Amino acid sequence: MPTEAQTPTVPTPTEQAPARSLLPLLRRLHFYAGILVGPFLLVAALTGLLYVFAPHLEQAIYDHELRVPAAQDSVPLAEQVAAAEAALPEGTLVSVRPAPSPTDTTQVILDEPGLAESYHRTVFVNPHDGEVRGVLETYGSSQALPVRAWLDQLHRSLHLGDVGRIYSELAASWLWVVVLGGLVLWWGKRRRRRVRPDRTAKGRARTLSWHGATGTWVALVLLFLSATGLTWSQYAGENVSALREALSWETPSISASAGEHAQHQGSAGHTGHAGHTGQQAGSGTGIGPDGALAAARTVGLDDPVEITVPANDGEVYVVTQTQRHWPTKQDSAAIDPATGQVLEVLRFDDYPLAAKLARWGIDGHMGLLFGLPNQLVLATVCLAVVALVIWGYRMWWQRRPTQAGFGKPFPRGAWRSTPPWLLVVLVLAAAAVGWFLPLLGISLLGFLVLDALLGLRRQRAG
Structure with a gap:
């Protein structure tokens, strides 16, 4: 009979390593997120795939x-x-x-x-x-143009207005959660092959191998698409804008008001010219668009540009470069509509780094930043997302019982193996993320309520 010192001890759930105790909880979350959010990700990927090559399509159609x-x-x-x-x-x-x-x-x-x-x-x-x-x-x-605008609205809102934008915001809100969770689960186990599918595996293991390896290859791009997609979203987008404003990360712009430029000019300003503004650009009065363009050329604003005309008295011409592929050209200049004097120049090189990243991020998301290579990468990732969702549902089906029915979720009660202090941290983090990304928070709460109801029903049935 072994002595007390010789008796082997089994760690209690709270004595397990925190990282290890999180895996069952993360596995269940990844399962439910994949099952319930999968359709939104699938639609976003398919509509995004259509949009990727829309610029080429409109060039041919128009x-x-x-x-x-x-x-x-x-x-x-x-x-x-x-x-x-x-x-x-x-x-x-x-x-x-x-x-x-x-x-x-x-x-x-x-x-x-x-x-x-x-x-x-x-x-x-x-x-x-x-x-x-x-x-x-x-x-x-x-x-x-019309065809690209139609595809843009299809990807953004399924042509259902503000209600339809919920689908794309849900997809963008959950995408980073699913990707990071999947990476932790895939790389958290010792596997012979992590970045290449295991062709020797069979059944669910083979599907999992393709799912995990493909997800690893496209993870960074998916995280990028999630982050940039949230900037356009209806609810989270407002919080992103508020955060950028609080941190002074907003994109600078030139004012169209002649009065503001006159204040900067001081006694050398041109406030007396305000009465000459408000003329239609094609009317032949003032410098007109030709004079505004010529003035912009003197400060290095080459093509392509857009000339915004004065809409009211006291406004100026604003000439802005519109090249959004690499290298980005977004310089702008304010031009006095009476004299053609350049009142202010704003260089893209002088943008805060956060504003530059926002510009590049949006253009990269739209497939504009690097032209065809950018579009090919996005198309490949969209197809990868379609495959990942299909493989995910296939694994769910392969987990089904031998009798007819849907696949089983991962076991309940994973939270019991998590240390209490870690659960508190997780709850606070989930609350903070849910506040910043409202649709993520609401849907996560819905998952938890649904899971609890299903557990109660199973207990009563048992």
């Missing part, structure tokens, strides 16, 4: 509006704007994008009654002879 035969001569911007205003007399001029090359059209952007927020009517003008090539509805700062 070739007549976007392209013209090259020629040596061109007519003044003011005449091009006048032709656009004649083609759309009910519109109000907002800005002009001069043709960046001899084979491009000039885009004259106008507001029109009845258009939804962020939508405009754009007239495409041949810069060589002033011919109007067409009029299209455009969307956002990237001037998305």
Whole structure:
């Protein structure tokens, strides 16, 4: 009979290593998140895949509006704007994008009654002879043409408005949780192969091998897409904006007010010129868009640019570079509409680092930053997400009992093996994350309530 000193001791749940005791809890969370959020991730991946190549699609569909035969001569911007205003007399001029090359059209952007927020009517003008090539509805700062705008709204909200945006916010809110949880589970066990699928495995082990290895390869891009996607979301996006404002991470911009520039100019300012503003750019008064463009060229603002015209008295021309692929060109300048004097220049190089990262992050998410390589990476990751979701559901099916039925979840009661102090930390962290990402918090609470109800039902049935 062994003595007390010789009697082997079995660690109680609270004596287990904290990291090890978390694994069962994390496994159950990953299971439920994958099952319940999987459909949202699948839809986001498929609609994102459609959007990735939308710029190429619109170039082909709208070739007549976007392209013209090259020629040596061109007519003044003011005449091009006048032709656009004649083609759309009910519109109000907002800005002009001069043709960046001899084979491009000039885009004259106008507001029109009845258009939804962020939508405009754009007239495409041949810069060589002033011919109007067409009029299209455009969307956002990237001037998305109808097909890309439609795919954008499909990915963003399934064309269901604010209600539809809940789907994409849920996907972005849970994506990083699922990815990080999956990485911990996959790399937390000793496996012969972590970054390559085990082709010798069978059944569920083979599916798990493909799921884990593929998830490892695309994890960084998925975390990037989750973070940048949340900046556009309806509820979490407001918190992201508030955080950026509190930390002074906002993107700087040039004011369109002549008065503000005059204050900076002091006695040398041009407040007396405020009465000359508010003229339509195509009317031939003031410097017009041609003078604004010429002034911007003197401070190094090369193509492509957008010239925002003064909408009211006391405002100035604002000329902004619009190149969003690498290297990014986002310099801008304020131009006095009466004299053509450059009142202020804002360089992208002078942006705070956080503002630059935000710009690059958004453009990378949209597939614009590095052009075709960027798009190919996004397309590959979208297809990987589709495969990951399918493999996840397949593993659920492969866990089903031998009789007919759905797959089993991982065992209940995992929280009992977690040290109390660690549970407190987890609850506080979940509350903080849930406050910052409201849809994540609400859905997580819903998971917990559902899990508790199912457990009570099973106890009563037993």
